[in-house]
Structures are given as structure tokens and as C-alpha cells.
Amino acid sequence: MTEISSMRVFVTRRIPAAGLDRIVAACRAEIWDGPLPPPRDVLLEKVAGCHGIVTLLTETVDARLMDAAGPQLRVISNFAVGYNNIDIAEATRRGIRVGNTPDVLTEATADMAFALLISAARRIVEGQRYVLDGHWKTWEPLGHIGQDLSGKTIGIVGMGRIGFALARRCFGGWQMRVLYHDRQPCEQADRELAARQVDFETLLAESDFVSVHTDLNDATRGMFDATAFARMKSSAVFVNTARGSIHNQRDLHDALRDGRIFAAGLDVTDPEPPDADDPLLRLPNCIVAPHIASATVSSRSGMAEIAADNLLAGLRGDTLRCRVHD
Ligand code: DGY
Numbered sequence: 001m002t003e004i005s006s007m008r009v010f011v012t013r014r015i016p017a018a019g020l021d022r023i024v025a026a027c028r029a030e031i032w033d034g035p036l037p038p039p040r041d042v043l044l045e046k047v048a049g050c051h052g053i054v055t056l057l058t059e060t061v062d063a064r065l066m067d068a069a070g071p072q073l074r075v076i077s078n079f080a081v082g083y084n085n086i087d088i089a090e091a092t093r094r095g096i097r098v099g100n101t102p103d104v105l106t107e108a109t110a111d112m113a114f115a116l117l118i119s120a121a122r123r124i125v126e127g128q129r130y131v132l133d134g135h136w137k138t139w140e141p142l143g144h145i146g147q148d149l150s151g152k153t154i155g156i157v158g159m160g161r162i163g164f165a166l167a168r169r170c171f172g173g174w175q176m177r178v179l180y181h182d183r184q185p186c187e188q189a190d191r192e193l194a195a196r197q198v199d200f201e202t203l204l205a206e207s208d209f210v211s212v213h214t215d216l217n218d219a220t221r222g223m224f225d226a227t228a229f230a231r232m233k234s235s236a237v238f239v240n241t242a243r244g245s246i247h248n249q250r251d252l253h254d255a256l257r258d259g260r261i262f263a264a265g266l267d268v269t270d271p272e273p274p275d276a277d278d279p280l281l282r283l284p285n286c287i288v289a290p291h292i293a294s295a296t297v298s299s300r301s302g303m304a305e306i307a308a309d310n311l312l313a314g315l316r317g318d319t320l321r322c323r324v325h326d
Pocket of ligand 1: 057079080081082083105242293294
């Protein structure tokens with residue numbers, strides 16, 4: 001077995017002990033302890049001479065960073081299921097293994113999408129603000145009217161693990177009709193949820209709720225723009241727990257402001273965090289959470305365990321537990 005105790009590793013943030021303790025015990029690890037990501041110039045210095053790096057979605061892992069690390073870099077272990085922050089083609093070209101942390105956050109992320117969907121549809125956050133601001137004077141027969149969920153249509157963009165988990169909740173809990181848009185058919189969804197694969201335009205036109213679960217790539221970047229929002233029902237709720245750049249934030253703002261769509265629930269924004277003066281944050285029909293879908297005890301511990309397994313396997317030259325490429 002390859003001896004890794006002298007190998008150097010940089011971990012760009014403190015992650016749960018379930019993974020971090022094993023990393024620290026196994027190799028020469030340096031952990032960035034700040035509450036914010038290391039500044040880019042510091043990151044480039046810190047990775048110099050490292051054999052492995054544990055990164056978060058806040059770090060851009062490109063050719064420059066790989067150059068700064070040096071030719072001994074063997075593995076990049078991303079503490080996330082998404083890896084749009086990493087130049088995979090460049091890593092592959094250099095023979096650097098890249099790992100991610102799927103599965104352990106599927107149910108937590110679907111729960112978050114579900115929470116945003118119902119909160120936006122039923123105007124729960126807006127209602128709380130109303131109470132806290134002292135506006136609640138009486139029961140209002142015409143006030144706070146939201147959208148029904150039972151028997152409606154959910155449109156899933158990206159029927160992978162998380163998309164399926166949300167569709168299962170909507171189908172089982174609210175007897176929703178399930179539409180999805182994906183490059184691949186999902187036989188399990190077709191069979192178990194009576195789901196129907198449709199083109200993007202049909203999904204937009206027919207769905208009462210549209211939830212994004214695709215990865216961020218050149219095809220999905222900005223796919224929810226003014227044209228897409230204009231095709232949706234004016235009663236529709238838009239949910240994004242995937243990546244903020246999949247929606248155009250200005251177009252989303254305009255659609256919500258003008259009542260083109262009913263409401264939105266976002267766990268992701270573009271950029272993150274949004275600018276403090278982003279007008280989206282002032283809209284009553286938009287809920288914004290700080291990218292917390294995987295923030296449960298078991299998900300984050302599971303992510304840390306997989307990140308450690310990936311890192312240590314990569315240092316040893318073994319196959320990663322969850323690898324993004326060969
Ligand atoms: C991921 O894993 O990609 C999420 O966005 C953060 O948990």
C-alpha cells in the first residue's frame with residue numbers, strides 16, 4: 001500500500017469531523033480555519049506542493065490552481081455533489097482524480113426543494129414578515145391567498161437522484177402529475193410515478209410548479225431566462241436548489257415583479273451571496289435561502305466521510321469511492 005503519511009493536503013474549510021479527523025490522522029493536512037473561503041492568492045500559495053486538495057463549491061479549481069499545486073497533485077476531493085467549480089477536462093488531461101459526494105444529500109435536498117415549493121406557494125415567509133411587522137389585525141377572508149398543491153403538475157428539470165426524490169414526494173404526498181425534462185428517460189419515474197418525459201417548452205407550459213435539479217453546464221446556464229418565464233403559467237412557482245446560474249436573476253426578478261409567475265423559492269443565487277442591493281431580495285413573492293439544502297447532520301457527515309474516502313484513495317492511487325471521471 002502506498003505510504004501517504006508524508007503527503008501534503010490542503011483542506012479549504014473545516015468540514016465535519018466524520019471526515020476531517022481521518023484526513024488529519026492519515027496525512028500532513030493543513031486546514032483553512034477561516035469562516036470565509038481562502039482568498040484566491042492565498043489558496044494558490046497554500047496548495048503549492050500538495051498531493052491532495054479538499055475543495056468546496058466556492059473554490060475555482062482551474063489550470064492555474066493545478067499549476068500552482070504542482071505536478072505531484074494526485075487528487076481533488078470536492079465536498080459537494082456538484083463539481084461545476086472544477087475544470088474536469090483539465091484535471092483528466094493531467095491524470096488528477098476528482099471526487100464528489102453524491103447520494104448522502106439526496107433526501108435533504110429534495111426536502112429543501114419541497115419546503116421552498118410549499119412556502120412560496122402558500123406565502124409562508126411573506127406571512128411571517130406581515131406578523132413581525134405588526135400588520136396582523138384580524139382574520140382576512142381575501143388576504144394571503146396562495147396556490148393549491150393537491151392534484152397539480154410538478155415539472156422537474158433534471159430527473160436525477162434529487163429530481164426523482166422530489167417527484168416522489170409530490171406524487172405520493174399530493175397526487176401530482178409528474179412531468180420531467182432530461183436528456184435521458186427515467187424508467188423508474190415513468191414506472192413508479194407515472195411520469196412523462198417532455199420537451200422544455202411543454203414542461204414550462206403545463207407545470208404548476210417547476211423545480212430545477214440539473215447540473216450547471218453550458219447547456220443549462222441561463223436556461224431560465226425571460227423567454228422561459230414568459231412560457232410559464234402566471235400561477236406557477238419556480239424552485240431552484242441546484243445552481244444559481246441556471247436562472248437569469250434579472251429576468252427572474254422581472255417575471256416575479258410583473259406577476260408573470262406567482263412566486264419563487266431559491267436555495268441558490270447568482271452570485272452567492274447576492275448583492276445586498278439585489279432587488280430580488282425585496283420582492284415579497286421570492287424566498288431566498290443561503291444554499292442550505294444539504295445542511296443536515298447526516299448529509300454533511302456523509303459528505304465529509306465520502307470526501308475523506310475520495311481523498312485518501314486518491315493519495316494512495318486507488319479508485320475513488322465517488323469519482324467524477326476515471
Ligand atoms: C452540492 O453538494 O453540490 C450542494 O450544492 C451543496 O451541498
